Amino acid sequence: MRFPPRITRIGASAAVLSALLIGGTVSATTAHAAVGSVCYSKLPSQAYDTLKLIEQGGPFPYSQDGVVFQNREGVLPSQSSGYYHEYTVKTPGSSTRGARRIVTGEQTDEDYYTADHYATFNLIDYDC
Known part of the structure; x- marks a missing residue:
């Protein structure tokens, strides 16, 4: 399984702040305006386990983990196919994969959580 490269990015909050200070506009693709944010410390404990597995390159508990996320819903910023990958965040008591996921982008710290x-x-904010 091939895992996406992780490259440096300018933080979404910096782009929003810059636009507000300068009086410009913010687009969803540059500032992830279509999504919210969540502090790393506020994630469920199972999300930490998933993020650790992603950093280690696995092994993952589900065969679907690491597959390309298609962004069919269009909630995340539009990117080329293969840009996003999804991983399961276990849901205690669920007999299935449940609804919780981490979706990673190719850029460093571009990790999204959905419950x-x-x-x-929500873009995971590692600075809070």
């Missing part, structure tokens, strides 16, 4: 099976996403 509702892709209806909404």
